[in-house]
Amino acid sequence: MDKAASTPRSGEFSFADLQQSKAERLADRVYENLFHAIVTGMITAGTKLPPENVLAGEFDVSRPVLREALDKLREDGLISSVRGSGNYVQNALGASRERAVGDDDDRDALERIGDMLNGIELRLIVEPQAAYLAAKRRGPADIERLREALDRFAEAMHTNAIMHYHDYAFHEAVAIATCNPRIVKTLKSLEYDVTRSVTLMRFLVKFQPLVRAEAVQAEHEEIFRHIEAGAATKAKRAMRNHIEHARTRMMNSRPGF
Known part of the structure; x- marks a missing residue:
């Protein structure tokens, strides 16, 4: 299979990295792709989006369709628009936080937490075994890709960027x-x-404050060491512990902390 690295270096974002949304309406598809890229840090705050004609070409949509998606953003x-200059990505932490996450007592917020827990449950089934197999099968390119991801996470953590x-x-x-x-x-x-709300909520609760990010980084480093060493059973155990800790961190978090 093609093992091309999926993580761009800082300043090297490419629209080819965007996962295609399954939304049927064209404007929704463009919106969801850009929304996910912004709130997860794939496109960083301060980035100037390409001109409308270029963006429309990237998504293969008309400019009116693109403008509808940009209006929602x-x-x-x-994003914000600067007359005569273009559209710029804003800090996602300040973006309609309460509207997207909801209050602690909000039923929709509880449902979103349930969706996240279901995802973690599936990860507990899949990812520990993936780490086991990775330790058995990894090659030099895999080790380089893992190290790159660790370095980029650390860089984002120390520059207060989205991780x-x-x-x-x-x-x-x-x-x-x-x-x-x-x-x-x-x-x-x-x-x-x-969903849009789950994506933003997951981002908001996962890596704040800094101590949580440091814990995630330490757990990733442990997984990496075992995979690099070919210690499959230890890699599996470390990945399971990491995901269990992620579940604990999420349950101990409160939206709007």
Whole structure:
């Protein structure tokens, strides 16, 4: 299978990295792709989006369709327009936080937490075995890809940037190292087959404050060491512990912390 790295270096974002949304309406499809890329840090705050004609070409839609998607992103506070200059990505932490997450007592918020827990349950089934297989099958390119994801996460953590995309890139690199494309596809389905609210809520609760990010990084480093060493059973155990800890961190979090 093609093991091309999926994580762009800082400043090297490519629209080819976007997972295609399954939304049927064209404007919704464009909106969902850009929304996910912004709130997960794939497109960083301060980035200037390409001109409308270029964006429309990237998504193969008309400019009116593109403008409808951009209008929704502006309403969410995820982009802003500067007259004569273009559209710029805003800090996702400030984007309609209460509207997207809801109050602690809000029934919709509880349902979103349930969706997230279901995802973690599936990850507990798939990812420990993926780490086991990765330790058995990894090659030099896999080790380099895993190290790259760790470095990008650390860089984002120390510059107060969004870390989620680099967290996912590490887990995807583990899946790629299994040499099993169905495992990669399953992991991508967990990352992308989520509603807009679940995506933003997961981002908001996962890596704040800094101490949580440091814990995630330490757990990733342990998984990496075992995979690099070919210690399959230890890699499996470390991945299971990591996901269990992620569940604990989520349950101990409160939206709008």
